[in-house]
Amino acid sequence: MVDADSDLRLRYAFVLGRPGYHxxxxxxxxxxxxxxxxxxxHLLITDNDMPKLTGxxxxxxxxxxxxxxxxxxxxxxxxxxxxxxxxxxxxxxxxLKPFAVEALVDTVxxxxxx
Numbered sequence: 001m002v003d004a005d006s007d008l009r010l011r012y013a014f015v016l017g018r019p020g021y022h023x024x025x026x027x028x029x030x031x032x033x034x035x036x037x038x039x040x041x042h043l044l045i046t047d048n049d050m051p052k053l054t055g056x057x058x059x060x061x062x063x064x065x066x067x068x069x070x071x072x073x074x075x076x077x078x079x080x081x082x083x084x085x086x087x088x089x090x091x092x093x094x095x096l097k098p099f100a101v102e103a104l105v106d107t108v109x110x111x112x113x114x
Contacts, residue, residue, distance in 0.1 A: 001025045002032035002046040002058065003074075012045070012074075015101040016108060029053025033061055041069060043092075043112060045104075048075035056082060059089050070111050074104065 001016075001023050003009045013023040024039070026032040030052035036044065044062070048055035056079050059071055070092035078094050092111040095103060 002027075002029060002044070002050065002055065004028055004047060004050040008047075011101070012104060015105060019105060019109075021108065029055060029058040032058055036062065036067065036069070043070050043072065043108065045072045045074055045108070047097075048073060048079055049077060056089075059091070060086075063089055070114070072107055072111060074099070 001009055001012050002025070003012070004027060006027065009025040009027070013025055016023045024035055024041075026035050028050045029046070032044070032046060033053060046055040046058055053061075055073055055075060059073070062069060062071070071090070072093045072095065073091055074095040074097060076097040078096060083089060083091060092114070093107050095107060
C-alpha cells in the first residue's frame with residue numbers, strides 16, 4: 001500500500017489485515033519503488049498524488065521493469081486521460097477516494113482471484 005496519507009495507510013493496512021492479507025506500507029512512490037525491488041508482492045495498491053514519485057510514475061517504472069504485478073490505483077483524482085493514452089500500464093482496478101473500506105477489500109479479493 002503506497003499512500004502519502006499516514007492515517008489512510010494505517011487504516012487500509014488494518015482493514016486488509018482482518019481477512020488475513022499481509023500489507024507492507026510506503027509513504028511515497030519512491031519508497032514504494034524501493035520496496036517493490038526488494039521483495040516479491042502479489043498486488044500493488046497505490047495513490048496517485050504523492051511526493052517524489054506519483055502513482056502513475058510508479059506504475060510506469062513497474063511496467064518498464066517488466067514486472068507484471070496487478071495494480072489497484074486508489075486515488076482522489078485518477079489520471080484517466082493518461083491511463084487511456086497508455087493502455088500498457090494495465091491497471092487491474094481503480095478506486096476513487098473517498099470509498100468504503102469494504103470496496104477496497106472487495107476489489108483486492110477480485111483482483112487476486114483473477
